[in-house]
Amino acid sequence: MSISATHAVRRAIPLRAPLALWVGAFVYAAFVLAGNHLLIDPDTMWQVTVGRWILDHGTVPTVDVYSFTMRGQPWISTQWLAQVAYAEAFARAGWAGPVVLASFCIAATFGLLARFLSQRLSESTTLVLVAAALALTVPHLLARPHVLALPVMMAWIGGLVGAADRRGAPSFRLLPLMTLWANLHGGFVLGLALILPIAVDATWNARASQRQALALRWAAFALAALAASCVTPYGWNSLLASQKILGLGEALPLIMEWRPADFSCVGSLEICLLLGFGLALYRGISLPPTRIVLLLGMLHMALSQTRSLESFALLVPLFLASPLAKQIGGPDGAKPAIAMPRMPVAALAAALLAGTIAWAPLARFEPHTRGSPVAAVAELKKLNLGRVFNDYDFGGYLIANGVAPFIDGRTELYGERFFVEHNAASGLMKPENLFRLLDRYDIEATLMRTQSAATTLLDHMDGWQKIYSDDIATIHLRKPGAVHGIEPAVNPQAR
Known part of the structure; x- marks a missing residue:
């Protein structure tokens, strides 16, 4: 025994x-x-x-x-x-x-x-x-x-x-x-x-x-x-x-x-x-x-x-x-x-599997979109535009939602010069870069962070109409004849 x-x-x-x-x-x-x-x-x-x-x-x-x-x-x-x-x-x-x-x-x-x-x-x-x-x-x-x-x-x-x-x-x-x-x-x-x-x-x-x-x-x-x-x-x-x-x-x-x-x-x-x-x-x-x-x-x-x-x-x-x-x-x-x-x-593996199956429905897993332009992209898609100048951080979200970005996280695709020019344009380190890129690529609208320098500048530019803004992103639409001083006000939407 x-x-x-x-x-x-x-x-x-x-x-x-x-x-x-x-x-x-x-x-x-x-x-x-x-x-x-x-x-x-x-x-x-x-x-x-x-x-x-x-x-x-x-x-x-x-x-x-x-x-x-x-x-x-x-x-x-x-x-x-x-x-x-x-x-x-x-x-x-x-x-x-x-x-x-x-x-x-x-x-x-x-x-x-x-x-x-x-x-x-x-x-x-x-x-x-x-x-x-x-x-x-x-x-x-x-x-x-x-x-x-x-x-x-x-x-x-x-x-x-x-x-x-x-x-x-x-x-x-x-x-x-x-x-x-x-x-x-x-x-x-x-x-x-x-x-x-x-x-x-x-x-x-x-x-x-x-x-x-x-x-x-x-x-x-x-x-x-x-x-x-x-x-x-x-x-x-x-x-x-x-x-x-x-x-x-x-x-x-x-x-x-x-x-x-x-x-x-x-x-x-x-x-x-x-x-x-x-x-x-x-x-x-x-x-x-x-x-x-x-x-x-x-x-x-x-x-x-x-x-x-x-x-x-x-x-x-x-x-x-x-x-x-x-x-x-x-x-x-x-x-x-x-x-x-x-x-x-x-037994340890079975316990982990059972716990996963029980927890997954309760957890409601979903991507963290608090910093993503969710509402702005929904508005942008209604316009059915094909040439949108976007913030670098928004590129991946645009791809996932079927909108062709100007730039995204695949930096090796765009190359050093393109990326640096875009960064200088969106941050207004070189304001002329912004105007050059907008004209070179015949941009129809911009989707930039609301707090960015480029957004602030476009707020005061004739020919660009702000059509949507919240605490994350702002959309400016190229519109000949638009005058920034008399454009309709846009109320930010708190999220």
């Missing part, structure tokens, strides 16, 4: 959900419960629109079919697979579909992070690093294509770092991950770029007699990874598209997510950096030279571009795990430091 009991315990232990699964379950539940946070970016709507177009036409776009300024110009969507996934999820479950899909991928990302760390560090240290990563990435975790690529990034970089920790070369079985990443999001270029420094780390720490052979194996893997990244509908053009984005020059600092980190007020990045520096000074933690280079490189990216913050938060713990384990201790022994409840993995 005692022997049977012993065997029962041994069989039950593998069914106990490990820390990584509990982390994933917690993150999934948290994001599903706060699901509308994932939909606060109106760009999610046009991502679904593009995905629907791909499904309807059975092909991926190669030219612009949305704007009237760049219609027919070459344009590819390096995130086509993520757009299709969001569109299919939306078709099956409404906005609950993208929320659940994004939440699952976020949960998988942090579950993979916890799994990698817990194999090298104690559970308490793992949870601290996971919590820090979550705090840094929360503002960037939205139902957009990059979120679907995050678990692929974690598995890819985790595989590379794991090989470096073993002083070996990565398995070629990782290559399908690169192909998947290249079809989900243009960030796959980071995965290619990190092969070289991680390979240097692996060979640097290997025995002298093994370095040449190891370097050749890494080189072969790098070439295979480059080839795998080209297995997309666009071939090697996906690589060129990423290069085009990075070459936008003066346009990049004008886009919010490409701006450098702002330390004018205390934020999560500053807190994490100060605590990390303090811990390193207090404990005397040191890193190998190659890991220092990786850490500083990722830090530079995070400080120079806020969109790189999630890569910094998720990947730096992978680089630090093995060196930290040698100095502050490795995984816990037979008795975990943190007691986790025992639950079969299948």
Whole structure:
């Protein structure tokens, strides 16, 4: 009887959900419960629109079919697979579909992070690093294509770092991950770029007699990874598209997510950096030279571009795990430091599924449109106009509602000069730009933020009649003979 009991315990232990699964379950539940946070970016709507177009036409776009300024110009969507996934999820479950899909991928990302760390560090240290990563990435975790690529990034970089920790070369079985990443999001270029420094780390720490052979194996893997990244509908053009984005020059600092980190007020990045520096000074933690280079490189990216913050938060713990384990201790022994409840993995998954099904109808998931020109676009569509000069932030909402924009978030399509000219026109840094663009493109109406400088100027321009205004957007209609001083008043509609 005692022997049977012993065997029962041994069989039950593998069914106990490990820390990584509990982390994933917690993150999934948290994001599903706060699901509308994932939909606060109106760009999610046009991502679904593009995905629907791909499904309807059975092909991926190669030219612009949305704007009237760049219609027919070459344009590819390096995130086509993520757009299709969001569109299919939306078709099956409404906005609950993208929320659940994004939440699952976020949960998988942090579950993979916890799994990698817990194999090298104690559970308490793992949870601290996971919590820090979550705090840094929360503002960037939205139902957009990059979120679907995050678990692929974690598995890819985790595989590379794991090989470096073993002083070996990565398995070629990782290559399908690169192909998947290249079809989900243009960030796959980071995965290619990190092969070289991680390979240097692996060979640097290997025995002298093994370095040449190891370097050749890494080189072969790098070439295979480059080839795998080209297995997309666009071939090697996906690589060129990423290069085009990075070459936008003066346009990049004008886009919010490409701006450098702002330390004018205390934020999560500053807190994490100060605590990390303090811990390193207090404990005397040191890193190998190659890991220092990786850490500083990722830090530079995070400080120079806020969109790189999630890569910094998720990947730096992978680089630090093995060196930290040698100095502050490795995984816990037979008795975990943190007691986790025992639950079969299948039961945990079933509980999450049941909770999702019960919560989705009550949550009423829908995009956050408080900053979108909802009422203004409804009025604009009644006019049936084809050439509307719009605010940059309104472009995605126009695409999602079937109105051809002047400009939208696909900055790589419009190019540096076009974007900078539009920014100078809408902000009246160069007022002549506004008049030149209005005439060059034979603009019939404008849809700009009510508080913008361009809106204020048009309020006082003859030939432009204000026909709608609320606290978000204002429409001016080109109307020969209109005199601003005697035009009918428009009462703002509070929202």
